[in-house]
Amino acid sequence: MNLFDNFKDPQLCKTLLDRIHAELDGELRFMEVCGTHTVSIFRSGVRSLLSDKVVHLSGPGCPVCVTHDSEVAAFLELADKNAIIATFGDLMRVPGPEKKTLKSAQAEGARVKVVYSPFDALKIAQDNPGDKIVFLGVGFETTAPAIAATVKVAREQGITNFSVLCFHKLVPPALDALVADPELQVQAFLLPGHVSAIIGVEPYRFLASKYGLPAVVAGFEPVDILQALYMFVTMRNEGKIEVVNAYTRVVSDGGNPKAVSVMNEVFSPCDALWRGIGLIPGSGLTIRDEYAAYDAMRVFGMELRDVPEIKGCRCGDVLKGKMSPEKCPLFGKACTPASPVGPCMVSTEGSCAAYYKYRI
């Protein structure tokens, strides 16, 4: 057996589950903030094995779902500017104003290409010197270093027809904004493994020190998730509230300093708009002046504009953990993965899509 398969071991899962249920006192409301956790908790069956007292809330952990209406409007505006748009596939069906999407724009003649890596977008730029290529920079700390590195290579190689529309978002400031909301009823945080592989553990310490909330950096196998839940229970029972790294096979406490320095060289923090949540100070990344030639907003002279929010969609409440997706009046009726109304139903990692796929 592969060493890493032990993290799926059914016997180990069962032992952990029994411990959680035996030692749990009262209710445990935990929130995860990573689309990969959302999917893994459903797909592995962990969710169906937990007692009613362990409540799983899916927070703003899917970059597609938190991309703001104004940002989607900017993608669509760019589609009209005769540039070639290169994007991760997840963004293709995110609805913007008047239900337009990149996919519908493409059907109407916009040049949109789905790529797996920002580096592939750079290749398109090299292969099409007469065109302007814009990569849609969406993602958390996991993704931002890859895009920053691509911008650096573009500059080193003197490629001038490549730019990035930069809407990156940062996880810790969003968590800070969430927990400051007195209506939010979360008792523990399952922290995103791959974001943490970049930023390490330090940026989350405030959860325990400022708010008294336990938090665990966890991997994505069933054992990883159950281990984190068991740690929440024991921390609470022993009154030792901490932020713990339980995913040491991938995450070092100090994160990945090289990725952080590449990211900081190209980007600087800025205020950012989150769908359904609004403006969160210092929660986004913008392109530094030194790299202005690679900033699509400046290259195309664009500005974010106010756009009306999608009517009836309750993604905001879902992302804040205030409402479970099936309570949305549109869930499964007007809004399904085949015909999504809001972004939480578009991405396979969105809470609404995960609920739809695994509960119906």
Next chain:
Amino acid sequence: MCLAIPMEVLKIDGQSAEVQVGGTRHVIRLDVISEFPEVGDYVIVHAGFALTRLDREEAIATLKLFEEGLNIELV
């Protein structure tokens, strides 16, 4: 979209590496990984870039903790 997958390093060529997962091969970039991998290592890949190495020693240490704490046999 933050999915990141462990892939085995087959060949390293400057800032690029050839990797494999489930029988398919890919070329990825090594620009942002702190500890440069060696052939045979597993790296966690996201959006075409290796983010970090998958650490066998740490995996064993975690499993050992389970064995001791939960009294079951694993590795």
